[in-house]
Amino acid sequence: MPDVSASAPAGPLLRLENVEAWYGPIPALRGVSIEVGRGEVVCLLGGNASGKSTTMKTILGLVRPRSGSVTFAGETLNGLGTQAIVAKGISLVPEARRLFGRMTVWENLMMGAFTRRAEPPGELAEDLDRVYALFPRLKERQTQYGGTLSGGEQQMVAIARALMARPRLLLMDEPSMGLAPVFVDQVFDIIRAINRQGTTILVVEQNAAVALSIADRGYVLQNGRIAVADSAAALLGADAVRRAYLGEV
Amino acid sequence: MLDFHQLVQILPQQLVFGITLGMIYGLIALGYTMVYGVLFMINFAHGDVFMIGAYMGWAVLVAITNEQIVPLNPIFVLPLMLVPAMLFTGAIGLGLERFAYRPLYLKGATRLGPLISAVGASIFLQNTVMLSQGARMKVLMTYRLFPRVWRFDLFGVNISYLVVVIAVVSGAMMWGLYILVQKTTLGRSIRAVAEDREIAAVMGVDVWGVVSTTFLIGSALGGAAGVLVGLYYTQIDFLMGYSAGLKAFTAAVLGGIGNIRGAMLGGVLLGIIESLASTFINPAFKDAISFGVLILVLVFRPGGILGESLPEWRRV
Numbered sequence: 077m078p079d080v081s082a083s084a085p086a087g088p089l090l091r092l093e094n095v096e097a098w099y100g101p102i103p104a105l106r107g108v109s110i111e112v113g114r115g116e117v118v119c120l121l122g123g124n125a126s127g128k129s130t131t132m133k134t135i136l137g138l139v140r141p142r143s144g145s146v147t148f149a150g151e152t153l154n155g156l157g158t159q160a161i162v163a164k165g166i167s168l169v170p171e172a173r174r175l176f177g178r179m180t181v182w183e184n185l186m187m188g189a190f191t192r193r194a195e196p197p198g199e200l201a202e203d204l205d206r207v208y209a210l211f212p213r214l215k216e217r218q219t220q221y222g223g224t225l226s227g228g229e230q231q232m233v234a235i236a237r238a239l240m241a242r243p244r245l246l247l248m249d250e251p252s253m254g255l256a257p258v259f260v261d262q263v264f265d266i267i268r269a270i271n272r273q274g275t276t277i278l279v280v281e282q283n284a285a286v287a288l289s290i291a292d293r294g295y296v297l298q299n300g301r302i303a304v305a306d307s308a309a310a311l312l313g314a315d316a317v318r319r320a321y322l323g324e325v
Numbered sequence: 326m327l328d329f330h331q332l333v334q335i336l337p338q339q340l341v342f343g344i345t346l347g348m349i350y351g352l353i354a355l356g357y358t359m360v361y362g363v364l365f366m367i368n369f370a371h372g373d374v375f376m377i378g379a380y381m382g383w384a385v386l387v388a389i390t391n392e393q394i395v396p397l398n399p400i401f402v403l404p405l406m407l408v409p410a411m412l413f414t415g416a417i418g419l420g421l422e423r424f425a426y427r428p429l430y431l432k433g434a435t436r437l438g439p440l441i442s443a444v445g446a447s448i449f450l451q452n453t454v455m456l457s458q459g460a461r462m463k464v465l466m467t468y469r470l471f472p473r474v475w476r477f478d479l480f481g482v483n484i485s486y487l488v489v490v491i492a493v494v495s496g497a498m499m500w501g502l503y504i505l506v507q508k509t510t511l512g513r514s515i516r517a518v519a520e521d522r523e524i525a526a527v528m529g530v531d532v533w534g535v536v537s538t539t540f541l542i543g544s545a546l547g548g549a550a551g552v553l554v555g556l557y558y559t560q561i562d563f564l565m566g567y568s569a570g571l572k573a574f575t576a577a578v579l580g581g582i583g584n585i586r587g588a589m590l591g592g593v594l595l596g597i598i599e600s601l602a603s604t605f606i607n608p609a610f611k612d613a614i615s616f617g618v619l620i621l622v623l624v625f626r627p628g629g630i631l632g633e634s635l636p637e638w639r640r641v
């Protein structure tokens with residue numbers, strides 16, 4: 077992957093080092109180290125309760141790590157609140173989409189641009205045009221309430237909402253969940269397109285085959301630990317991964 | 326029983342009273358419903374914030390009538406009563422949220438903790454006013470501001486200008502709030518926190534800042550309602566927040582708690598029901614009838630008139 081921000085400091089865009097996170101007495105992450113390079117698509121695989129979502133929440137400051145460090149573009153995120161973290165350029169496409177159901181599509185997109193509310197409206201209009209170009213369907217539906225959309229449309233809004241922040245790093249939590257197979261392929265095509273436009277992506281998926289097909293590298297989480305880390309191609313070929321996550325015997 | 330002729334004479338008059346009273350209920354109810362929207366708690370001290378607004382209005386009116394600072398004309402005096410009352414009650418709302426409720430939430434309290442803290446805050450506010458202002462009622466010389474002859478006839482209904490002013494002021498405030506919540510970035514962030522606090526935070530919203538703002542706005546509106554009620558009834562005391570608060574809370578539930586239009590609608594409905602019940606049945610039964618209507622509505626629409634059925638993860 078080409079480095080899209082040549083003037084930026086060297087080193088990965090996101091780095092988690094030895095992160096431990098607990099829910100009360102229960103360990104969720106036990107020393108997780110992950111790197112996401114600028115311009116990469118990295119996918120995080122793992123079964124239920126393996127720590128994938130906790131990793132996302134830790135990056136966003138929704139879960140406080142007990143130890144270890146999270147750095148973004150060379151700056152430490154430890155101790156920062158969610159508001160400060162997302163202001164640095166991290167967006168989330170949440171698991172199960174979680175649109176604001178009682179807001180219109182347009183209002184959802186504006187919420188996505190909340191960190192940029194002080195910018196001149198022209199800047200936002202430009203990005204609005206950009207996401208409408210990516211998802212023409214949303215333009216037709218811009219006055220419709222989020223809660224009335226189909227699952228596929230909701231996923232489009234969730235992605236578009238995250239893009240409205242003009243993120244440097246896009247986190248995607250289970251983007252294929254609950255979508256019809258035809259939509260899954262469409263969503264991953266779009267993820268690839270977003271990446272080509274220069275956004276770094278960390279995607280958490282149960283659907284390992286489709287996620288690895290667009291990723292550069294992948295990590296496999298097991299019981300809160302990184303079990304395997306390799307290139308996407310190698311992971312697709314690895315027997316252990318195939319058996320555990322690709323549903324092959 | 327009233328015959329038809331009397332009914333035609335009395336009904337419009339009572340409707341005017343009912344709507345006026347109801348708009349004030351609605352103004353107070355907004356404070357309950359907004360706070361419930363973002364925090365899922367009932368701020369039982371809100372009625373007392375309203376009471377303090379009434380005291381502020383009284384204090385300003387006394388000072389103005391004694392010192393003759395400005396001419397005794399509602400155009401000058403009313404803003405001088407409303408603005409300090411709203412600033413003061415807004416500040417009290419901020420203080421309540423910051424010191425009585427937020428620490429409990431940050432320490433992971435369950436639903437019950439902040440509720441009990443609210444009851445405590447209510448008692449604290451009542452006693453503070455009682456000790457500093459005395460337990461006896463205060464009288465507002467409304468007639469110095471709105472002479473009793475300031476009335477007019479509209480289709481046979483005799484209406485005082487005071488009633489018109491109350492309706493206009495509370496209507497304008499409700500409209501302003503509605504625009505704020507529906508059309509502005511701040512309003513969107515309030516709705517976002519109400520709907521999904523975690524995702525609102527992920528969008529970059531300062532969630533506790535929004536909660537504070539909600540308390541500020543709700544309490545300021547409650548304070549304005551206190552000023553209007555003081556002028557309307559001309560007598561206030563430190564316990565007045567209890568019954569008014571209960572009524573406004575009822576109005577909020579009737580309209581659908583958490584729903585801003587619902588609070589306004591619930592308030593006006595409750596005001597009309599009360600005034601009709603007083604006139605045509607018996608004033609002693611007016612509360613029983615109001616609550617009877619509330620129960621009936623909740624049986625058929627548990628979320629209130631405009632309340633929506635919430636998704637499962639948000640049901641309480």
